[in-house]
Amino acid sequence: MVETAGGGPGDGTAEVLDRPLPDGVRRKVVQIVSDGFGGLTVVELPAQLRQYARFTPSRRAKFAGNAMAAALETDPLFRQRIGEKLREAQPELTGALDSGSPPPAADPLDVAAAAYVLRPTGWVKLVTAAGEEAQRADAERADEESRAELERLREELEQAREQTRLDTERLRTDLDAVRKEADSAHRKLRAALSDVKRGEAALRKVQGEMDAARAEAQTQVSAAESESRRLKARLGEAEAALEATRRAAREGRSVEDMRVRLLLDTLLDATQGLRRELALPPVSVRPAETVDAVEPGRMTPKDIAARALSENDPAILDQLLALPQAHLLVDGYNVTKTGYPQMPLEKQRLRLLGQLSQLAAQTGAEVTCVFDGAELVAPVLLAPPRGVRVLFSKPGVTADELIRQLVRAEPPGRPVIVASTDREVADGVAKAGARPVASAMLLKRLS
Secondary structure, eight states: OOOOSSOOTTOGGGOOOOSOOOHHHHHHHHHHHHHHHTTSOTTTSOGGGGGGTTSOHHHHHHHSHHHHHHHHHHOHHHHHHHHHHHHHHOHHHHHHHHHTOOOTTSOHHHHHHHHHHHOOTTHHHHHHHHHHHHHHHHHHHHHHHHHHHHHHHHHHHHHHHHHHHHHHHHHHHHHHHHHHHHHHHHHHHHHHHHHSOTTHHHHHHHHHHHHHHHHHHHHHHHHHHHHHHHHHHHHHHHHHHHHHHHHHHHHHHHHHHHHHHHHHHHHHHHHHHHHHHHTOOSSOOOGGGGSOOOOTTOOOHHHHHHTOOOTTOHHHHHHHHTSTTOEEEEEHHHHHHHHOTTSOHHHHHHHHHHHHHHHHHHHOOEEEEEEOGGGOSSOOOOOOOTTEEEEEOOTTOOHHHHHHHHHHHSOTTSOEEEEOOOHHHHHHHHHTTOEEEOHHHHHHHHO
16 A cells, blocks of 8 residues: 655655565665665765765675665755766666666566665655565466476386386296296205105104204294394383483473572562561560550541552552562563554564663562564574573464463462453463563553
8 A cells, every 4th residue: 555645646755665675676676776875975975874984885785784774764965966877887778767667677676676776756665566576476486386396206206116026026036046946946945855755754853853943942942032122122212211200200300490599589489578568676575575465547538549550550550560589471463452553563673672671670579571573574683682581482372372482381379460452461460470461551651
């Protein structure tokens, strides 16, 4: 969809691209900016690009690509100057774009990149069409490669079948030859036995008994060796299972020790905080103190009512974060789209993380911010701020599921606060022992 902002119909500069710039078009745009970069003076360059003035075009495209693309998008004067350099370098292409009829033989990516820089009427359509054309080209190339691979596999399968058939025929021929030799040997043996004298019968009997005894002994030895190998194999399996069991026990104890230690630290901090909160005197209880009487300075019901807070009061969040070993889990996009949904996702993340860093420094609580990785078009290069752990969900896993996993990983008894407006998330973490708070309350506290 194309939107106009303050321009009349046909004003290409008022058109806005509502989707990320295709990768192929973006590379062409960065190359155009890098080529035209050298023709500008340092004064004509935006402030954030002057540090790259002495770079070669290839180094500029490599190290300053993101900065140049951002400056081209946000600085109309810089874009105009790059457009003038482009008109000098490619007069035919730019003239065709100005006339509204790009050359049909030109590369769609070159046309889209030039249109993105010059912003003629309908440039958004050219950029979108170039991205779709690049995707179609990639899909067709992948389809051709798949077909070629399938054809190669079919040829290999046919060759394997032919080889198998030839081997089978050869084996059958060899088997027939062996059978004929066996039949011939049988006939010769019967003829020889008929010629043996009767006196050799006893010798044959003894020889037969010796052969039988030898075969039986060999059979027993083979059986013993087989049993020995089987027992050795079972012994090896048992040793491997024992080692795996020991390793699992060690790992289980390590994780359980960590959870118990963290819970112990929580209880100790809670005890110390309770001691400070109650201001317990260092002396022991005296018998006189057990007598029921009215003591001066005790808090009245009126004073207790004055401490009540509204359900949406950010002071509740401060009290929760003041608990010992408190852990704040933030549903990142749920909070940012509640507070400032009109901003780009990158700026939403930076703004929220900066505010959470200040909150962590003020309260000393552990803070973890979870974002949904499914909304990203590319891996995020992000340096988490001090005091905030930043996590993105893996492919196929939502941020809500990751938050529930983090809650289940905590030991029972540790104060865990989850900031999210999602009712399903709030109900799920509440069942697991966490304290859900609305995103609006967190935004009000951060502001």
